[in-house]
Amino acid sequence: MITELKENYGYLFENALLNEINNVGTYKEVPEGFLLMDIGDYIKSMPLLVSGAVKILREDDKGDELLLYFIERGDTCAMTLSCCMGQKKSEIRAVAETPTKLIMIPVEKMSEWMGKYKSWQNFILQSYHDRMSELLEAIDTIAFLKMDERLLKYLKDKAMVNHNDVINVTHQNIAFDLHTSRVVISRLLKSLENAGKIKLNRNNIKILDL
Amino acid sequence: MITELKENYGYLFENALLNEINNVGTYKEVPEGFLLMDIGDYIKSMPLLVSGAVKILREDDKGDELLLYFIERGDTCAMTLSCCMGQKKSEIRAVAETPTKLIMIPVEKMSEWMGKYKSWQNFILQSYHDRMSELLEAIDTIAFLKMDERLLKYLKDKAMVNHNDVINVTHQNIAFDLHTSRVVISRLLKSLENAGKIKLNRNNIKILDL
């Protein structure tokens, strides 16, 4: 584990901290689609992403979803951080977007290291700030963009985290992530295709103007 | 200042920290509508709210606004915290919702106290977490509610932070906060009035079913 750790977090953390992480952390590999954390789950450990990408979702009272953002290598889940703040249950769902490697740290360590390592403190504050920025971006997208613009942004974001301009997804999947219906997505995808921005196939979409 | 400070933050901070705040902080009283911070502003000090309420707004690329949430006594502006994280400019606008009293702390102190006072560290982390929760609530509201529900929620929230079931506001003001048009608000307000939930007057609205 120490190799992956140094490669991804070596520039952030001092050696003593890297060693502690190596001792108490557990290395984990999960496949695409793996449910890392669900709404209402009790949080016992916080993840450090080593490779891959994770999508963060919110749910409405009917059980329908909404994609908030993706987190990538070098990130952690700031929502987890709040468990040490009296908040015990997760307010979001985290699903592996690609095959993902992560290091799980027991939550007790988080606050212990806050006092002990300045670099950890900075990392946590930076994470909070990054997640806050991403929530603001999510708000901008939902509040200020029309569905066709949201859709195109979604496709580009997804191509980005997958490092591939062909994304494997059904219209229904997209509809879930954008909290709308499949018919609406099919309609808008078709018009994006007619505008020459994408190429539609069964189970995949190629982004042309990345 | 020490009196207001102890009254509002005495249960959170140890005496040594309260004294430091008293020494370096500046006390400030601002009227309703006062622009405390604008988008793009460089952040030089962070506010601790002593009394009153502040509304936090986001802006789209056409200059139209969207209300994110209110912060009240005992809160700070988590967006400010991020200035120490490399982020120099404010991403939001903060406007006094009521006459407001606050203590301004120079930003350098924030990180200094992070290492020095455990209670400060907890306060900062708690603030981040609270603001994150409020952003999630804002997302729920925007993404999952229809405009009439959003409007009613807005009126109730506003009555809450003003401690008054009569709120002084024009339809145009509401339209700005909810990022929609005055005509839409007038229409929905009228139907809320017909449903017996509110009473409309010029420049004010009385909430009946709080």
Place this chain on the structure above:
DNA sequence: GGCATACTGTAACATTGGTTACATATTCTA
């Protein structure tokens, strides 16, 4: 009092997005 300004009410219409319904096409599986 009289004029200007700000606020509210409402009609008519346009656009976006959501719903229902059904046809067709592809893939999977027994």
Place this chain on the structure above:
DNA sequence: TAGAATATGTAACCAATGTTACAGTATGCC
């Protein structure tokens, strides 16, 4: 390979929201 399951295309319609236009009303100011 037949039939089931899944995915996509599209029409027709509806509901919610946005836009334009204008009338009426209250308020402030000279």
